[in-house]
Amino acid sequence: MGKYIIAGNWKMNKLPSETYDFVKEVAEATKGASCEVVCCTPYVCLAPAVEAAKGTHVKIGAENLHFEDKGAFTGEVSADMLVDMGIQYVIIGHSERREYFAETDETVNKKVIKALEKGLIPIVCCGESLEQREAGITMDLITIQIKKAFANVSAADAKKIVVAYEPIWAIGTGKTATDEQAEEVCGAIRKVLASLYDNATANAITIQYGGSMNAGNCAGLLAKPNIDGGLIGGASLKSADFAVITGAAK
Numbered sequence: 611m612g613k614y615i616i617a618g619n620w621k622m623n624k625l626p627s628e629t630y631d632f633v634k635e636v637a638e639a640t641k642g643a644s645c646e647v648v649c650c651t652p653y654v655c656l657a658p659a660v661e662a663a664k665g666t667h668v669k670i671g672a673e674n675l676h677f678e679d680k681g682a683f684t685g686e687v688s689a690d691m692l693v694d695m696g697i698q699y700v701i702i703g704h705s706e707r708r709e710y711f712a713e714t715d716e717t718v719n720k721k722v723i724k725a726l727e728k729g730l731i732p733i734v735c736c737g738e739s740l741e742q743r744e745a746g747i748t749m750d751l752i753t754i755q756i757k758k759a760f761a762n763v764s765a766a767d768a769k770k771i772v773v774a775y776e777p778i779w780a781i782g783t784g785k786t787a788t789d790e791q792a793e794e795v796c797g798a799i800r801k802v803l804a805s806l807y808d809n810a811t812a813n814a815i816t817i818q819y820g821g822s823m824n825a826g827n828c829a830g831l832l833a834k835p836n837i838d839g840g841l842i843g844g845a846s847l848k849s850a851d852f853a854v855i856t857g858a859a860k
């Protein structure tokens with residue numbers, strides 16, 4: 611459906627001094643991949659990451675941004691700052707940011723709109739907790755998250771957005787959603803997008819799965835029709851594992 615994109619989310623891992631060599635290693639290991647290969651790094655690692663990615667197929671992304679252009683927002687980073695550094699992707703609304711840093715569907719939408727305005731590709735995260743899944747409200751919750759994230763976004767801009775379905779209970783737990791569970795929700799997300807826009811727009815949007823995706827389980831997940839890639843945490847920190855996943859995305 612959408613273009614295959616495998617993105618690493620390093621989270622709060624790796625040092626700036628390790629970054630240049632590691633991105634070079636990723637570029638070498640993932641050479642010839644038929645998907646887009648992205649490394650999303652902590653802010654302080656972005657400069658060496660961009661430097662290392664120059665002249666390679668690897669694209670660099672940030673893990674967050676602020677929705678205002680500039681001003682008195684101590685500790686925050688704007689879209690212009692990211693663009694100025696050569697950053698192309700930005701993760702928005704990861705469940706860890708929603709849980710620990712008071713990110714809401716409203717701030718996610720503001721960040722999506724700002725990222726698009728400045729030419730960054732947003733990777734918008736959604737996903738349910740175990741409690742929500744067990745209560746049978748997974749699709750209600752995800753429908754709200756998607757509708758709010760895409761509010762006031764035109765169909766032309768919507769096609770540029772990457773959606774990452776990340777069930778919270780599968781993140782960092784080693785407990786992956788089954789291929790069928792992941793496909794069910796990703797397919798439902800595409801239906802929500804079709805209802806907001808149209809089938810052609812929904813089919814053009816890349817929908818990733820994230821949550822303990824690794825070298826061993828990636829092939830089954832990526833073979834599903836509505837899963838167009840992955841957002842990879844732990845397995846993106848080892849270039850060999852990450853390369854198996856990018857190799858499976860075709």
Ligand code: 13P
Pocket residue numbers: 619704776780781782783784820821822823841842843844845
């Ligand atoms: P893990 O792959 O470590 O479960 O993390 C997934 C994730 O949160 C990516 O954004």
